[in-house]
Amino acid sequence: MQISMSVPYDEKQLRRTLRFVLRPQLRTIRVLGGVLFVLGLALVALKPSMSLAYAALVLGLLFVVAIPPITVAQSMRVQSDVIRDGLHMTLDDEWLTLTYPLAESRFRWSGLGRVIETPEVWYVMFGKTQAITIPKDPMTEEQRATFSAFVNGLRPADATPAVRRGSTI
Template sequence: MNISFSYDRKQVIQALRYHFFSRPEIRLLVILINVFTIAAAVLLYFKRIQPFSFLLFSTLWMALMLVIWRILPNSIYKKSQTFRDEFLMSIDEQEITLTTDRGRQSWPWQRFSKFIETPYFFHLYFDNRSFFLVPKDAFENITDQQAARDMMKEKIRAAGS
């Protein structure tokens, strides 16, 4: 199966947000900040703490969300040449091959550690931090998209076993 694609900025930013929020350390940090902010609000309501403490936790929460939701995805998008390239991808039983104006790269299925599907992309992970995005809208029809999904699930699950 062959597909060609380029990336849409808004969709990539959303995919990067999903990636960051799926990281256990980010998720734990967000949960802890939320718990402390809620606790500070309750304690402020019962006049057990000063308003400054609530303001501090609220500011931490807003800063964390700003960094994860806006700054981090946008900075990665701007720094990466990958998101500005045009791609031709070939998916077959043995490997995935990616071709751009700058070159060609092939990865056997065993190279991928996991596969995640989000609203706009298939995320093909090499390890916990590096991955490749395959846009769903690159497929000609839903049948091709389903065939690719099934192959990715089968091959990457088999590779991870």
């Protein structure tokens, strides 16, 4: 397999990728916020004059509604300016290579954890929080089929599948 493509910077896709990577942590925060909110409601019902009940309600709402978008926005702000110029991506049998104008990263396929496929991209995971987004748009249909077959062939038949079909984030 030898696939080479230019990938322009896409802020919306970067935001979706960050939400994808942060999803497990944000889910926990939202659940805790929901529990805190319900606890606050119960305390208000039992004792409306208790200020702690209102604090629990407000904190619960913050955890459910405000913290996830703030976390993603903060993650967007701390991204390096290097990525804003787009990149050149090369996929071959041994390496995934990302070449930016000022930096280069290489990942061996042998370090692959899993691949999640969505309608627009593949999220290639090298660990729990290291996700490389491989967009489908710059690829031809033949390249998509070649890459999909390559990724499916990375795991032995008796192992768990490397590719999981996902929904759009």
